[in-house]
Amino acid sequence: MTAGAPPSAVRPWRRTGGARTLVRDRWIHLRAEAWENAAGAGLDPWYILDWPDWVHVLALTADDRAVMVRQWRPGLGAASLELPGGAVDPGDADPVAAGRRELREETGYDAAEYRELPALSPDPAHMNNRLRFLLALGAERVADPSPDPTEEIAVELHPVAELLDGLSRGAVANAAHAGGILLGLRAAGRIAF
Structure with missing residues (x-):
């Protein structure tokens, strides 16, 4: 990587006080x-959100369509086109098991x-959480979706070329999902960068 300072030039911060739970x-x-940064400047309060890890799946069908979901997002105040996925539950063996479960539940x-x-x-x-991405190849519908009672999800199939074109127009508002789509399409050999 050529942009930015080398990792050795970045000095760590130091926590100067305990954590106070707000919610x-x-x-x-x-x-x-x-916290105090390396130059000695104090940062109090510094907010940290503890979330479980999330997993999202770029599922591609044999006819080169991406299995996507659309659902209402209160923060955005609109319906959002997204990758299927959700939280990695404490009992999940690994991200693949969690992603497979989420793909089946949300899309069938x-x-x-x-x-x-x-x-x-x-x-x-x-x-402090990680966003895990999976590429699923040879996706096909095997069951009816069974989303959680709080989820209202529309399943949509998007040809890969149209999905890529949509990314450049903001059709996928979630920046992390846009990144996951690009990583997945690269891994599938559909794009290069």
Whole structure:
């Protein structure tokens, strides 16, 4: 990598105070902490969100279509085109098992082959979880979707070429999902960068 300073030039911060829990429920743990950067500047409060890891799946059918979902997102205030996925549950054996479960629940699709892609951070400044991506090849519908009672999901199949064109127009609003789509299409040999 050529951009930015080499990792050795980045000095670590030091936590100067304990964590204060602000919100804790079944979904998140929001805490405030006191930190000091390497130059000695204090940062208090610094907010950290503890989330479970998430997994999202780029599932491609034999006829080169991506299995996508559309659902309402209150933060965006609109319906959002996204990759199927969700939280990695504590009992999940691995990200592939979690992703396969989420793909089947949300879309009714399963795939012949799953590949793990690089795990990314959705917001390294404030969130401590990892966003895991999977590429699923040979996806086909094997059952009816069975989403959670709180999920209202529309399943959509998008030709890969149209999905790529849509990315350049903001059709996928979730930046992490756009990144996962690009990583998956690269792993599938559909694009190069």
